[in-house]
Amino acid sequence: MRVVGKPLPKVDAAAKVTGRALYADDIALPRTLHCKILRSPHPHARILSIDTSAAKRIPGVLAVITGLDLPIKFGILPVTQDERALEHEKVRYVGDPIAAVAATEEEIAAAACDAIAVEYEVLEPVMSIEAALQTPKDERIQDYGGPNNVHKFVALEFGDVDAGFSRADHVREDVFFFQGNTHLPMEQHSAIATYVDGKVTLWSSTQVVHYVHRALSKVLELPMNRIRVIGAAHGGGFGGKTDPFAHEIIVCKLSMITGRPVKCTLTREEVFYAHRGRHPVLMWVRTGVTRDGRITAMHFRSALDGGAYGSYGVASTFYTGALQTVTYDIPAYRFEGCRVFTNKPPCGPKRGHGTPQPRFALELHLEKIAHDIGLDPVELKRRNFVQPNTRTVNWLRVTSCGLEECTDRVIDASRFHDRERRPGHGMGFAISSYLSGAGTAIYWNDMPHSEVQIKVDRGGVTAYCGAMEIGQGSDSVLATIVAEELGLQPSDIRLVTADTDTTPIDLGSYSSRVTFMAGNAALEAARKMRALLVEAVEASGRGFDDVTFEEASVLAEARFGTLTTAGSYTPPKIAGPYKGSGVGPSPAYSYSACVVDVDADARTGLIRVNKVWIAHDVGRAINPLLVEGQVEGSVYMGLGEALMEEQAFRKGLHKWPSMLEYKSPTFLDMPEVETFIVETIDPEGPYGAKEAGQGPLLPVPPAVCAAVHDALGVWIDEIPVTPEKVIEALRRKEKGEPPRYGPQRFPPIPYPPTIKVEPPPKDAAITAI
Amino acid sequence: MYANAVFTLSNKDVNQLHREALRDVERVVLTLDVNGEARQLLVPSHKTLLEVLREDMQLTGTKHGCELGECGTCTVLIDGKPQLSCLLLPIQLQGRAITTIEGMANGSDLHPLQVAFAELGAAQCGYCTPGILLAARSLLEENPRPARDEIREALAGNLCRCTGYTKILQAVELAADRLR
Ligand code: FES
Numbered sequence: 001m002r003v004v005g006k007p008l009p010k011v012d013a014a015a016k017v018t019g020r021a022l023y024a025d026d027i028a029l030p031r032t033l034h035c036k037i038l039r040s041p042h043p044h045a046r047i048l049s050i051d052t053s054a055a056k057r058i059p060g061v062l063a064v065i066t067g068l069d070l071p072i073k074f075g076i077l078p079v080t081q082d083e084r085a086l087e088h089e090k091v092r093y094v095g096d097p098i099a100a101v102a103a104t105e106e107e108i109a110a111a112a113c114d115a116i117a118v119e120y121e122v123l124e125p126v127m128s129i130e131a132a133l134q135t136p137k138d139e140r141i142q143d144y145g146g147p148n149n150v151h152k153f154v155a156l157e158f159g160d161v162d163a164g165f166s167r168a169d170h171v172r173e174d175v176f177f178f179q180g181n182t183h184l185p186m187e188q189h190s191a192i193a194t195y196v197d198g199k200v201t202l203w204s205s206t207q208v209v210h211y212v213h214r215a216l217s218k219v220l221e222l223p224m225n226r227i228r229v230i231g232a233a234h235g236g237g238f239g240g241k242t243d244p245f246a247h248e249i250i251v252c253k254l255s256m257i258t259g260r261p262v263k264c265t266l267t268r269e270e271v272f273y274a275h276r277g278r279h280p281v282l283m284w285v286r287t288g289v290t291r292d293g294r295i296t297a298m299h300f301r302s303a304l305d306g307g308a309y310g311s312y313g314v315a316s317t318f319y320t321g322a323l324q325t326v327t328y329d330i331p332a333y334r335f336e337g338c339r340v341f342t343n344k345p346p347c348g349p350k351r352g353h354g355t356p357q358p359r360f361a362l363e364l365h366l367e368k369i370a371h372d373i374g375l376d377p378v379e380l381k382r383r384n385f386v387q388p389n390t391r392t393v394n395w396l397r398v399t400s401c402g403l404e405e406c407t408d409r410v411i412d413a414s415r416f417h418d419r420e421r422r423p424g425h426g427m428g429f430a431i432s433s434y435l436s437g438a439g440t441a442i443y444w445n446d447m448p449h450s451e452v453q454i455k456v457d458r459g460g461v462t463a464y465c466g467a468m469e470i471g472q473g474s475d476s477v478l479a480t481i482v483a484e485e486l487g488l489q490p491s492d493i494r495l496v497t498a499d500t501d502t503t504p505i506d507l508g509s510y511s512s513r514v515t516f517m518a519g520n521a522a523l524e525a526a527r528k529m530r531a532l533l534v535e536a537v538e539a540s541g542r543g544f545d546d547v548t549f550e551e552a553s554v555l556a557e558a559r560f561g562t563l564t565t566a567g568s569y570t571p572p573k574i575a576g577p578y579k580g581s582g583v584g585p586s587p588a589y590s591y592s593a594c595v596v597d598v599d600a601d602a603r604t605g606l607i608r609v610n611k612v613w614i615a616h617d618v619g620r621a622i623n624p625l626l627v628e629g630q631v632e633g634s635v636y637m638g639l640g641e642a643l644m645e646e647q648a649f650r651k652g653l654h655k656w657p658s659m660l661e662y663k664s665p666t667f668l669d670m671p672e673v674e675t676f677i678v679e680t681i682d683p684e685g686p687y688g689a690k691e692a693g694q695g696p697l698l699p700v701p702p703a704v705c706a707a708v709h710d711a712l713g714v715w716i717d718e719i720p721v722t723p724e725k726v727i728e729a730l731r732r733k734e735k736g737e738p739p740r741y742g743p744q745r746f747p748p749i750p751y752p753p754t755i756k757v758e759p760p761p762k763d764a765a766i767t768a769i
Numbered sequence: 770m771y772a773n774a775v776f777t778l779s780n781k782d783v784n785q786l787h788r789e790a791l792r793d794v795e796r797v798v799l800t801l802d803v804n805g806e807a808r809q810l811l812v813p814s815h816k817t818l819l820e821v822l823r824e825d826m827q828l829t830g831t832k833h834g835c836e837l838g839e840c841g842t843c844t845v846l847i848d849g850k851p852q853l854s855c856l857l858l859p860i861q862l863q864g865r866a867i868t869t870i871e872g873m874a875n876g877s878d879l880h881p882l883q884v885a886f887a888e889l890g891a892a893q894c895g896y897c898t899p900g901i902l903l904a905a906r907s908l909l910e911e912n913p914r915p916a917r918d919e920i921r922e923a924l925a926g927n928l929c930r931c932t933g934y935t936k937i938l939q940a941v942e943l944a945a946d947r948l949r
């Protein structure tokens with residue numbers, strides 16, 4: 001291959017290193033108005049009245065709107081349409097939007113927000129999972145779900161779990177907690193809208209123009225053909241810009257009212273309230289193993305603190321139980337999940353969506369089992385690795401799988417088994433897996449998940465796709481695939497992406513789906529175009545390789561007229577035959593293995609990460625430079641989550657909605673990372689490629705905890721691993737108590753009876769069901 | 770604290786709000802030297818350099834992540850030294866040389882740091898990139914052969930959420946090699 005597999009610069013690199021890329025807040029249209037949003041100061045309250053009359057009288061204020069102007073509810077999942085762009089009945093977290101102002105100056109808009117009088121009836125806030133399970137003092141946060149503040153239950157059982165436990169020689173139970181954290185993109189969310197001739201155009205820093213398009217159509221009551229959504233240059237998402245947001249709807253409405261462009265850029269504090277980040281999850285896991293370490297059965301329970309609204313929460317809940325089986329062969333598996341509403345900013349998808357928390361619990365739990373039965377943890381895990389081309393007990397189809405090779409690479413490179421033994425030094429190992437795009441769409445439909453068009457004329461090649469470049473390199477992947485097929489360089493391909501007027505639909509940059517799905521669509525479109533060019537050249541009596549691309553395109557244009565081709569990708573129907581089987585299936589899974597080397601100071605509790613080795617099975621690296629970048633970025637974010645990042649609350653308020661107090665790793669905190677790219681050439685990925693952007697985050701937190709145990713002999717069963725927790729665990733160890741810091745118990749949760757699902761037959765076909 | 774009570778959030782005197790919003794903002798005439806060009810401006814004296822660059826001079830290459838001095842995204846060079854433009858008032862900067870990302874390339878020729886960042890994939894979303902490039906340029910002008918820890922130290926005030934910093938460190942080293 002000529003360009004696939006080469007470490008070429010990103011196609012948008014020049015725009016990014018010169019400051020020329022236009023992010024949403026950089027876009028200034030003539031007569032643009034500034035928008036500010038009034039937000040709730042209370043975590044839970046009924047709104048008795050909103051008086052905007054004084055605000056409207058302030059000169060320079062052109063419009064003030066409340067929930068009465070945007071009463072229709074929306075939400076990312078069809079089953080949880082529970083949000084309003086502005087609330088006029090009830091607020092559910094500090095930061096919930098209530099009113100919005102468009103004014104000629106930002107200061108005037110802010111003063112107008114101050115002039116809006118809101119009367120509240122303050123309600124008792126619900127701030128923890130335990131509290132959400134109790135009868136509310138005043139009233140429930142949402143009027144659906146239940147009992148109490150429960151949002152969603154899941155209870156599934158695959159195979160005979162009780163029989164599995166009775167076969168076990170050793171059974172162990174553990175409880176873990178993963179604190180919530182947030183994406184913290186460097187770019188604050190921003191959106192700017194215009195309204196001309198009955199048509200709204202919105203530029204936004206979103207990860208999914210299509211979902212914003214759908215939400216706008218619903219709430220603004222405009223047909224989709226009257227709305228255009230364009231993805232501006234994107235300053236970082238990590239899942240945090242995947243929901244449709246209130247400010248996106250608000251600027252459209254305000255521009256419809258005022259007839260002028262309206263822009264809203266969230267302050268950093270508001271970004272913490274927009275959130276949709278990592279769910280805090282409490283987990284209980286029980287596993288049975290034989291004497292030689294083979295898993296006989298597993299029972300996993302999760303309780304997710306969802307915040308005030310649904311967001312992606314139903315999917316997140318399923319994800320806390322779905323992928324355990326994709327790394328380990330678990331013959332019988334019971335999963336009970338529960339998401340609750342609390343009076344906090346809503347949680348949603350963050351890099352790894354719902355799976356880093358159970359991955360942390362599972363890896364550490366198996367580590368402890370290995371210690372119990374006197375087996376090397378790496379060996380215990382290896383004995384249970386899934387095999388390629390199998391189906392898991394919960395019907396997930398595993399095809400290419402580089403788990404063994406990933407493990408070999410990091411274990412060998414780190415000399416894990418010959419590690420230096422000195423006080424306070426330790427190493428930890430963990431593995432993981434992630435989807436290359438969800439196998440089912442968020443809203444039910446039979447249409448493709450990604451579509452690409454290609455146009456060729458005497459002026460060159462243009463590719464059109466709804467996919468959104470968010471820094472991960474989606475534009476470069478598209479250009480590379482088209483260039484490879486047409487015999488060009490990626491820089492020769494013009495791209496039009498993420499614009500609902502001009503590009504065919506792609507479901508967006510989330511769920512690690514772009515390379516696999518948009519990549520396959522691009523491959524199909526490019527191969528069709530190549531066939532046209534070849535046919536025209538051969539008809540002229542020459543060979544495709546004997547003419548220049550320009551000559552070929554002129555011959556083809558003369559022969560066929562306008563040259564356009566299209567390709568699309570629809571994932572195979574591989575979900576199992578049970579309700580809830582839509583979360584978990586993916587056309588391919590990536591695999592990662594990781595070793596972390598730490599020095600832990602028993603006096604201060606400080607953990608210093610010396611080095612991380614990580615191997616990632618990406619199927620095929622379409623651009624190894626970008627794959628490494630995704631892996632390194634994932635390791636960085638995993639270390640931040642493992643050691644410092646937490647979205648925590650005190651008395652209904654976010655403890656630290658600022659970048660200074662919300663700790664994230666700096667240049668000084670980041671250790672050396674040695675990355676190994678493992679290629680397994682997936683049978684269905686474009687050129688064999690799978691995902692790279694999320695999976696490598698997952699093994700990092702449990703590997704850190706395993707390394708801390710190796711160093712100090714204490715278990716930290718709660719993320720993040722802060723110095724106080726280490727010190728407390730050491731204190732307990734010294735006093736002869738269990739040498740551990742973490743949750744003491746898992747609360748009694750009234751899960752419904754489990755739905756029993758027959759596992760797939762042993763010889764189940766791995767092709768579509 | 771959360772007993773059922775009725776609160777009114779805002780009792781601010783509306784007339785006072787009128788006055789605040791309409792208050793006669795003091796405007797000053799300034800001459801700023803930005804990227805070697807002298808520019809005369811009439812700006813409210815309380816506006817930050819970040820705002821003046823982006824809103825009054827259309828130099829939108831300078832980004833913002835917090836506007837509170839916490840993230841380094843808005844870094845520009847003042848007389849060659851990195852400073853946070855969200856914390857500076859232009860009124861203090863007359864006669865000083867201000868360099869933004871737009872002034873980093875020489876015409877269409879990119880600075881070796883820009884080339885290295887592009888080649889090594891050191892810019893993913895690119896939002897932190899202008900600030901980091903300028904801070905790195907200042908470092909290399911002072912210390913043409915920085916050790917890796919010296920680069921870390923010099924860039925520690927600039928957060929990046931995408932790259933994990935590794936490729937940025939490699940790119941600064943590559944540019945330093947080429948600049949020698
Ligand atoms: S914008 Fe964050 S430091 Fe200036």
Ligand code: FES
Pocket residue numbers: 186235236471891892893894895896897898928929930931932
């Ligand atoms: S490249 Fe995205 S924040 Fe640095």
